[in-house]
Amino acid sequence: MVDVREDILARLLEVVAAIPNIRSAYRNNTEIAENQLPAVIVFDGDEETSDTQNRPSNSPIIVQMTPEIIIAEQSDEVGSDLTTLRRELIKLVLFDTELNNLIAQSSPRGNGAIRYLGCQTDLGWMRSLHGALRAQFMFKYTLRPEQL
C-alpha cells in the first residue's frame, strides 16, 4: 500500500516541527493555549484533480493537494517573529529531501511539484500582541489507485 497523501502530510508535520524556536507542533489541532506558543499546525489539505479524459477508472491521475500550515505566536515583536518563522517554514518544506523524494517517486515522469502558494496573517491583542500566519503549499503528485 502506498498512500502518497498521507506520507506527505505525516512528513510535513515532522518538517514543520523542526522550525527553530517552535514550542509545539500539531496536525489538525484547532485549539491552542498560550503556553503552547509559538505553535505550528498542519491542516490536511484539499485535493483536486483535473483529469477529465476518458480513461479506465483505475488509471493514475495527477492530484494537487493544498495543505495549510498555521504558525501562531504571541509577543510584542510578533510581526518580525512571524516573518522569521515563515522564512524557515518555506525553506524547510521546499528543500526537504524526503518530501521531494515522495513527489519524485510518485511522478517519475517529472510532473510532480512542490510549490509555496502564499500566506495570510491575522493579528489581535491578548496578554501581548498575538499573530498568526497561514501558509499554503501545493503538492502535485500522481495518485495510483492500484497502490492504495
Add this chain to the structure above:
Amino acid sequence: MIDYSADLYDPIYAELGVPATMTAGATVANLIVLDKTRRKTVASGASRVQPHSNGAEVSSVGPGVNVRVYELAALGITAANWDGALLTFNGRSWIVRKGDVLGSPNGEDFGEVWLLLKEAAVG
C-alpha cells in the same frame, strides 16, 4: 437624578475593587481597580483559500481593569497620560495600551474607563 458614582460605582469598588499602583510619567498614584482580566480567544488563520477551514482558536487572557474616571482625575491622570502607564495590581505589572471610556448617565467624567493592558515583561 440618580448619582451613579455614589449609588453604583463607589459601593461596587468598595466591595470588589483591589488596590493598584499606577505610574504615569512622574505621577505615582494609588487607586482602586476592578480586575477585568478574563479568558480571551482569537481565531487564528481562518482560511481565505479553503473557506470551510476556520483555522485554530488560540486562547490566552485579555488583561484589563475598570477604573473610575473621577478617581483617576483626582490623582492627576487623564486620557492624556494613561497610555503607556505602568499598572500593578493583584501581584502583576502591566502596561496600559489604551483606555476605552465607558461613560455614565451622569456623563463620562463620572463613569469608568476600561484600561486594556499588555504584559509589562515584554515591553
